[in-house]
Amino acid sequence: MKNVAASINGVAGAVVGVIKGLIVAFVFANILYTTGFDPIGGVVDLVNSFLGGGLAGLLALMVFASFMD
Structure with a gap:
């Protein structure tokens, strides 16, 4: 279960990083x-x-801002 949460967190972080860059x-x-x-x-x-x-x-x-950490 930790791997799934870490995977989702990693993907969400990557998406947020791409959006910030754009x-x-x-x-x-x-x-x-x-x-x-x-x-x-x-x-x-x-x-x-x-x-x-x-x-x-x-x-x-x-909540939205907390995801951008």
Whole structure:
């Protein structure tokens, strides 16, 4: 059971790492070139959607942030 949990944790960590890298790449691409994609605005909208949900949204944001460790 520990191996399954470690496997899932490893895969989730890799996916989060790829997403972080893509966000950074899109931010730099948006600085260098004018694109129609706004990664910073997307992250702000995501956080606002969590915070707009009241206490449940705030708790969900805290759980989501805990996975990014």
